Amino acid sequence: MRWNRKDLLGIEDLSVEEINHFLDTAFSFREISTRPIKKVPALRGKTIVNLFFEPSTRTRTSFELAGKRLSADILNITTAASSLVKGETLIDTAANLEAMKIDMMIMRHSASGAPHFLASRVKASVINAGDGSHEHPTQALLDMLTIKDKLGKIEGVNVVIVGDILHSRVARSNIWGLTKLGANVSVCAPRTLIPRFIEKLGVKVYCNVYEAVRDADVVYILRIQLERQKSNYFPSIREYARLFGIDREKLRHLKKNAVIMHPGPINRDVELSGDVADGENSVILEQVTNGLAVRMAALYLCSGGDIESEDTY
Amino acid sequence: MKILIKGGRIIDPASGTDAVMDVLVERSGVTKMGKNISSPSAKRLDADGLIVSPGFIDMHTHLREPGREDEETIESGSRSGIAGGFTALVPMANTDPVADNVEVINFLNAQAEKHAWTHIYPVGSVTRGLEGKAITEIGEFKEAGAVAISDDGRPVVNSKVFTLALDYASMFGLPIISHCEDVFLTEGGCMNEGLNSTILGLPGMPSAAEEIMVARDIAIARLTGGKVHIAHVSCARSVELVRAAKRDGVHVTAETAPHYFSLTDDAVKTYDTNAKMNPPLRTAEDVTAIKEGLRDGTIDSIATDHAPHTQVEKKVAFIEAPFGIVGLETCLPLVITRLVNDGVLTLSQAVAKLTVGPARILNLPMGKLEVGARADITVFDPAYEFTVDTSTFQCKCRNSPFNGWRLKGGAVHVIVDGQLRLHDRRLVG
Numbered sequence: 001m002r003w004n005r006k007d008l009l010g011i012e013d014l015s016v017e018e019i020n021h022f023l024d025t026a027f028s029f030r031e032i033s034t035r036p037i038k039k040v041p042a043l044r045g046k047t048i049v050n051l052f053f054e055p056s057t058r059t060r061t062s063f064e065l066a067g068k069r070l071s072a073d074i075l076n077i078t079t080a081a082s083s084l085v086k087g088e089t090l091i092d093t094a095a096n097l098e099a100m101k102i103d104m105m106i107m108r109h110s111a112s113g114a115p116h117f118l119a120s121r122v123k124a125s126v127i128n129a130g131d132g133s134h135e136h137p138t139q140a141l142l143d144m145l146t147i148k149d150k151l152g153k154i155e156g157v158n159v160v161i162v163g164d165i166l167h168s169r170v171a172r173s174n175i176w177g178l179t180k181l182g183a184n185v186s187v188c189a190p191r192t193l194i195p196r197f198i199e200k201l202g203v204k205v206y207c208n209v210y211e212a213v214r215d216a217d218v219v220y221i222l223r224i225q226l227e228r229q230k231s232n233y234f235p236s237i238r239e240y241a242r243l244f245g246i247d248r249e250k251l252r253h254l255k256k257n258a259v260i261m262h263p264g265p266i267n268r269d270v271e272l273s274g275d276v277a278d279g280e281n282s283v284i285l286e287q288v289t290n291g292l293a294v295r296m297a298a299l300y301l302c303s304g305g306d307i308e309s310e311d312t313y
Numbered sequence: 314m315k316i317l318i319k320g321g322r323i324i325d326p327a328s329g330t331d332a333v334m335d336v337l338v339e340r341s342g343v344t345k346m347g348k349n350i351s352s353p354s355a356k357r358l359d360a361d362g363l364i365v366s367p368g369f370i371d372m373h374t375h376l377r378e379p380g381r382e383d384e385e386t387i388e389s390g391s392r393s394g395i396a397g398g399f400t401a402l403v404p405m406a407n408t409d410p411v412a413d414n415v416e417v418i419n420f421l422n423a424q425a426e427k428h429a430w431t432h433i434y435p436v437g438s439v440t441r442g443l444e445g446k447a448i449t450e451i452g453e454f455k456e457a458g459a460v461a462i463s464d465d466g467r468p469v470v471n472s473k474v475f476t477l478a479l480d481y482a483s484m485f486g487l488p489i490i491s492h493c494e495d496v497f498l499t500e501g502g503c504m505n506e507g508l509n510s511t512i513l514g515l516p517g518m519p520s521a522a523e524e525i526m527v528a529r530d531i532a533i534a535r536l537t538g539g540k541v542h543i544a545h546v547s548c549a550r551s552v553e554l555v556r557a558a559k560r561d562g563v564h565v566t567a568e569t570a571p572h573y574f575s576l577t578d579d580a581v582k583t584y585d586t587n588a589k590m591n592p593p594l595r596t597a598e599d600v601t602a603i604k605e606g607l608r609d610g611t612i613d614s615i616a617t618d619h620a621p622h623t624q625v626e627k628k629v630a631f632i633e634a635p636f637g638i639v640g641l642e643t644c645l646p647l648v649i650t651r652l653v654n655d656g657v658l659t660l661s662q663a664v665a666k667l668t669v670g671p672a673r674i675l676n677l678p679m680g681k682l683e684v685g686a687r688a689d690i691t692v693f694d695p696a697y698e699f700t701v702d703t704s705t706f707q708c709k710c711r712n713s714p715f716n717g718w719r720l721k722g723g724a725v726h727v728i729v730d731g732q733l734r735l736h737d738r739r740l741v742g
Contacts, residue, residue, distance in 0.1 A: 012512070091628065111630035112514040113584030132632070133514030169514060196517070197508040 140173035155182035163222025321360025368400025368689030373616035380409025393708035398724030479539030493526035549602030621710035649722025
């Protein structure tokens with residue numbers, strides 16, 4: 001199996017073989033970050049732009065570090081999402097970067113489909129680092145790598161995603177990926193935050209967190225945007241934390257070795273209590289470590305690394 | 314000028330005529346219809362194998378003049394209309410400035426007099442500035458030639474204002490063309506709410522938002538006895554509501570647009586902004602219901618909701634793009650291909666939706682092909698097969714989801730007010 005895609009836009013389009021190949025590649029990259037000299041020449045001479053139209057620290061840092069460990073030249077363009085950051089501007093920005101012979105663009109944008117819009121208009125590779133409520137493929141891949149690591153497999157594993165499913169690109173990408181790899185996926189949220197027809201993607205829907213987590217091997221907790229409360233999706237942070245926040249008390253209803261995951265950053269004591277986040281079931285920091293390996297794999301594979309040579313790292 | 318249309322199949326749904334006949338046009342009227350008419354001085358149009366019908370009427374067009382002449386003008390929009398077989402357009406009032414006073418309507422009439430290729434029947438707004446608060450001087454609009462009132466682009470949210478407007482408009486016999494949308498339910502939305510919006514991560518606009526307002530408008534039409542025309546019906550429940558209201562004798566009529574029987578929200582899957590319009594494309598079930606509504610007469614008319622937007626406006630991320638697509642030049646081919654050839658409507662039923670249907674709703678002096686009628690005539694070829702190429706459109710904009718589609722049906726000759734405006738598919742200026 002070789003990776004033939006120029007872009008990584010979402011998990012929906014990926015085949016099981018592609019996902020597995022990606023995870024294998026990421027797995028082999030993880031070792032690089034444990035070396036005394038954490039750098040390989042795989043992408044030497046390649047220029048990568050981090051194009052972030054939405055604030056992000058960890059994803060951007062993770063991509064930047066991934067590029068640097070592969071010896072690429074990587075630069076950051078960060079623009080707060082504003083009404084000025086619209087289509088023609090986006091095309092113009094991309095055209096300008098192309099004119100400077102950029103090899104790859106990593107893009108985050110608040111509009112669903114923005115990276116697809118970009119990818120159809122530039123020759124450079126485009127990696128989606130999160131588009132609106134649509135997809136966040138590298139997050140799902142790092143989550144899958146973590147689950148595979150911790151539980152030894154993905155097939156047959158019971159995963160519950162708890163939180164704002166409606167607005168979550170992380171949930172969508174994970175649903176695509178995990179269901180493709182044979183996991184049993186459920187979602188759990190206030191009814192107002194569950195998008196209609198989500199069950200058609202092959203997931204079970206729960207509004208009661210105790211029922212949802214009973215058989216879970218993985219409890220994947222999403223960050224709750226505090227401003228959703230202002231839009232009436234739930235009446236108060238307090239009630240959200242009480243009904244859906246995962247804390248010590250709810251942890252007692254989980255299997256003993258169940259794994260707690262979160263894409264970060266955490267609202268401590270809202271969707272996840274501090275002690276559980278830092279507790280023995282939590283693999284949140286391992287997700288971050290795997291994130292770096294996954295992003296190295298993304299840069300490597302989309303730059304044609306698989307096609308050009310078998311073993312440059 | 315005399316024009317003799319020879320050997321065409323006359324389809325006039327108003328009179329039930331369906332026969333091969335010649336038609337003689339003198340000055341602005343139809344003076345003779347029958348077999349073997351001869352008139353050596355007349356310009357002869359060969360219509361062998363073609364359909365000769367009353368001129369098409371688009372009762373829902375956005376011509377963008379005044380205000381957005383970069384998108385469309387009365388001239389360019391009506392030229393597009395002629396290419397699509399239309400002899401009359403009904404431009405909506407949501408221009409800039411809004412057609413909320415008689416001066417704007419007079420301006421439209423004056424521009425139409427000078428530049429229009431088709432008849433232009435203006436529409437005044439229901440409320441000042443489309444704000445949904447104060448009703449407009451509908452009496453003056455009527456005197457200036459308005460054929461309906463509408464805040465199209467948005468609903469009249471306040472039910473009391475809608476009731477007063479309907480009562481007031483009924484004095485002048487003018488219908489309200491109602492854009493049915495519960496704007497609270499659609500706020501922030503950009504496509505149909507359903508499985509596709511869930512997958513695409515785009516905020517949805519549920520069909521319930523349309524249904525609610527259709528139900529409200531019917532209730533108010535029942536209350537007042539006023540005439541409500543439901544614009545651009547897109548979903549199954551709206552069809553059911555209108556059907557039931559008509560059965561009860563409520564003065565309600567309805568239109569749909571070709572995209573609502575030709576596309577589903579699957580067209581949004583590629584984030585194609587040319588598949589973004591309001592109301593949004595719905596599901597296959599809705600398409601079936603729309604077709605059934607057309608077939609059983611619940612939906613009286615097919616209108617384009619022609620809404621030009623420039624490439625710059627449309628070449629953006631989906632959520633940021635404006636709503637609307639152009640439709641004048643793809644309407645007839647979609648009607649022929651998707652309704653007639655697929656067995657939903659007979660040719661006569663299809664022609665009715667484009668002629669006598671809208672003419673009756675708006676009380677227009679057209680929609681019939683008979684001796685004594687004004688000579689607004691469309692001659693079309695239902696077998697003409699072609700590939701849609703938006704770059705050949707007469708309208709100023711290219712925002713169509715049908716680019717590249719293989720379709721059948723096209724206008725060949727168009728006569729407006731006795732003048733030949735389209736001859737062998739070429740515009741005659």
